[in-house]
Amino acid sequence: MFAISLGDDSAELRPLEPWHAEEFLTHMDRGREFIGQHIGLPDVVTDLASSRAYLRMYAEKAAADEGRIYGIWTEGKLVGGVLFRTMDVEQGTAEAGCWLEPSAVGRGLVTRAARVIIEWAIEERGTHRVEWRVSAANAPSIAVAQRLGMTKDGVLRASYLYQGKRHDIEVWSVLAPEWRASRHAS
Numbered sequence: 001m002f003a004i005s006l007g008d009d010s011a012e013l014r015p016l017e018p019w020h021a022e023e024f025l026t027h028m029d030r031g032r033e034f035i036g037q038h039i040g041l042p043d044v045v046t047d048l049a050s051s052r053a054y055l056r057m058y059a060e061k062a063a064a065d066e067g068r069i070y071g072i073w074t075e076g077k078l079v080g081g082v083l084f085r086t087m088d089v090e091q092g093t094a095e096a097g098c099w100l101e102p103s104a105v106g107r108g109l110v111t112r113a114a115r116v117i118i119e120w121a122i123e124e125r126g127t128h129r130v131e132w133r134v135s136a137a138n139a140p141s142i143a144v145a146q147r148l149g150m151t152k153d154g155v156l157r158a159s160y161l162y163q164g165k166r167h168d169i170e171v172w173s174v175l176a177p178e179w180r181a182s183r184h185a186s
Helices: 018-035 048-063 109-123 139-147 176-185
Strands: 011-015 068-074 077-088 093-100 129-135 151-162 165-175
Touching: 011 109, 018 048, 018 077, 018 093, 048 068, 068 109, 077 109, 093 109, 109 129, 109 139, 109 176, 129 139, 129 151, 139 165, 165 176
Parallel strands: 093 129
Antiparallel strands: 011 068, 068 077, 077 093, 129 165, 151 165
16 A cells, blocks of 8 residues: 655555445544535535445545545544546546545645645656546635636536535636646745
8 A cells, every 4th residue: 555645744645445444433433513504515524334335435436537535634644535526538538526524624634635636647647637526605715716726617506416405516627737837936
């Protein structure tokens, strides 16, 4: 297994795999209410079986080259993650996403982790476009998209039914040439 430092001594990015199911469930239980403000992940991961099934689904996506999931650990504790919900290698597109429990908020972990996976997707997999879809009410996630140098493509009005309400979804993206240019500028 590999671990990539996220720039401080205690934070690292690692693949989340089915054998992490118990740890993933414990993490989800710690952050369930906070994480569930904008995304349905806590509604999907509710017990050990569903935790294992969710991680197995991403192991199968990875095997098919259609998605990936990574955990963010600080001081040996799983506190969040980033993923490619979708990857279409033939078309050169991917959709990235994230989640974080409250104990890890405000440290830049998601931004740093997303940079790692976007860099990998563009430089190693030849992805041309990486999208970031986010509830218009999720200001912290929108701020991540901005810090990543993404451009707001538009709003899918009332397109996401979650917790009985329709939510607007903002679509942000970065294209490979833009990513490379911003990386070289900094």
